[in-house]
Amino acid sequence: MNIKLLYFARLKETLKFSTEDLELAENEQWTVLKLKALLAKRGDTWAQMLMGKLKVRAAINHELVDDNAAISDGDEIAFFPPVTGG
């Protein structure tokens, strides 16, 4: 299945990615946590940003979700640090 990934703020800057399209194996149940683990295998920087000490938040289709949220085909998934607006 195909998903769209977005990165913001510190993650975007450090990973040097703001957006990418990604294909995930069809026959598996994908969650946010599983996706993070997959991306963390790309290298130390990815592991630090997504599975390290700094908190990372995720949204699926513009809704804040936790690590157990299920991912579906066509989803837009965003990773970002805790927000600091206002």
Add this chain to the structure above:
Amino acid sequence: MNIKLLYFARLKETLKFSTEDLELAENEQWTVLKLKALLAKRGDTWAQMLMGKLKVRAAINHELVDDNAAISDGDEIAFFPPVTGG
């Protein structure tokens, strides 16, 4: 001793007084309650306004006080309904 009396809002309108100077017997201890009782003797309207069912507030020299507050020579004493500003 001499005091100055002020009336506001419903009291001013009903008693048809906004201000008056009053002389009180020197040899007594005057409190707000005692002053109200004295004024109430002026007639039914006064009794209703100062000792009746409608709440009345008092201030001495611009400070809200209760019925037990002591009155001194030269005080400015005001009677008025509960406030309704804002």
Add this chain to the structure above:
Amino acid sequence: MTAKLMTVRVQLEDFDTGHEISQLRAARKDIGAVVSFVGQVRDMNVGDHVSELTLEHYQGMTEKALEAIVAQAKSRWDIVDALVIHRIGTLKPLDQIVLVAVSSAHRGEAFHACEFVMDYLKTDAPFWKKEMLQSGESRWVEAKDSDDTARERWT
């Protein structure tokens, strides 16, 4: 750190809320928040249509009472400045009655202090409203128990 300011105004004239908030904001660069309350005349009260409102006050005591309320807010919360403007005289529906604005470094303090000042103003500042109804009748506005309750929360 400059001294804390404090302004209380009782006036017949209308006021410019945006200008007052801007003045508070621009006063110091360590201000991060301005919370303000604007009260206006409603066209209905206790079920009746109101055509105008006349505000009477106790000159001399009013200013002292408002300053005491603001001083108490400043002693309770870490705020930079506070402004209270209250109108007197005859007003119509949609006219502004009162502005309370509070500046502070962080938002929590400004929210609490602003609401505190309004709650105390409602029970302690000597203003009285008389309303003229569309029926032609006029009456003094009655104080609300809910205002006493609101004030009690802070004690």
Add this chain to the structure above:
Amino acid sequence: MTAKLMTVRVQLEDFDTGHEISQLRAARKDIGAVVSFVGQVRDMNVGDHVSELTLEHYQGMTEKALEAIVAQAKSRWDIVDALVIHRIGTLKPLDQIVLVAVSSAHRGEAFHACEFVMDYLKTDAPFWKKEMLQSGESRWVEAKDSDDTARERWT
């Protein structure tokens, strides 16, 4: 009774706080209170002098998140209308960042709803601040635990 309105704006441009409050006020004659919060850029953060701030956001999600927060405020309190304006891009100390304004018949509802919207905006709306310090260094602003605590109060 007209339908409740709701406005959320995310913009580069500055906004006119006084004008926005006036618009909210004048919308209906049964409005008695408008409570507003203005946030501005401070010149200091965690002990360092800030020369400018850049606000990034997640376009699409931001608007939905703010609208969801306002909708939740409307379901919890009896308010008439609410407005949220949040700026993005590069700002300097004393620049306005955010305006939250709420109108209602009575003051309590407007105070609570306005503070609620700000508390939720701080934890749920996807904005990120990067600050440029006077030293020349730049850094991402860290989220504060106190903002999580403020939000928890409402749950």
